[in-house]
Amino acid sequence: MFTSLEIELAGPVATIWMNRPDLHNAFDETLIAELTAACIALDGDADVRVVVLGGRGKSFSAGADLNWMRRAANNGIDENLNDARALAGMLRTLAEMKKPTIARVQGAALGGGMGLASACDIAVASTKAVFATSEVKFGIIPSAISPYLLRAIGARQATRYFQTAERIDAARAREIGLVHEVAEPETLDAKVAEIVAALLAGGPNAQAAAKDLIRAVDHQPVNHTLVEETAHRIAHLRATPEAREGISAFLDKRQPNWMGE
Structure with a gap:
């Protein structure tokens, strides 16, 4: 049971809802631990094919909870290091899931929230979404999220944005590669569903191998x-039951078995 998250299952699709809407889904040590555990559990669930990450309320995630940061500022280096490792570990767990992941960004994704969106494989944003690496305004740096942001938008x-902390609207976010698609608020879920359908058509083992590739x-x-x-990667994959099924299904003009009936 989670206190900061809700897990919604709809067939092969699992949605992780960050559920602290009154705090704009800002994360503290509890949310970090629960999100780590949820990612591990869903990645190990053979019935789950795609994982969507979303936030309840107006915001996707406002990043780190300021009260949590205040407590950390009063702690020693060892406690701060443990907190930082937990955050970095959560982001890596999300980023390295074998299952495809989609960030559903309906509102603000600031600081660590922008990192969460970047750590997902695919990001879909509402036209009302706004992003920022706002850490320098608090005298800190976007350290734990930096590998995923650099992967998404480049050095x-x-x-620029690590130093200026400027707000980035949805159109600009797509322009710089932070998000893949932008949709009006009322069509955001339809756009996510469209991408989910495309993902479900692919072989699950092949998708995991593609991410590792x-x-x-x-x-x-x-x-x-x-x-x-x-050469070794494709040779090994061609010999798997999934690859044989995929090729046979194509030649037989039928759906492969991973798509169900």
Whole structure:
């Protein structure tokens, strides 16, 4: 049972709702621990194919709870390090899930909230969404979220926004690669559902392998080692039951078994 989250299951789709709407889904040690546990549990659930991350209320997530940050500021270095490791671990757990993940961003995604959106594989934003790496305004830096933001928007854009803490609207977020799609508030869920349907058509093992492939190949020089690595990956995957089923289904003009009836 969670106190800061709700898990909604709809067939093969699980939605994790951050459920602190009165605090704009700002996270503290409890939400961090619960989100970590939820990601681990859903990643291990064979009935779940896609995970959507959303926030109840007006905001996706306003980042770190200021009361939690105030407590941390009064703690020693060891306590601060433990808190930072827990946050970094949660983000990595989310980012490295084998299942496809979608961030459903309907409102503010600030600081760590912007990090959560970046840690998901796909981000869909409402036209009312707004993003910012606002940490420098509090005398800190977006450290734990930086690997995922750099992956999403690149070092050049991050150099600007990490220092200015400017607000980024949905259109600008799409322009710089932070989100994949922007939809009007009333069509946000339909856009998420459209992407979910596309994901459900793919083989689950192939999708997990595709995510691992990107981590292995990104920013690597194209040399003999990398070419050999990619050859081994596709050769091993072609020999799996899922690949045989996918190819047979295509040739037989039928749906593969992972799509159900």
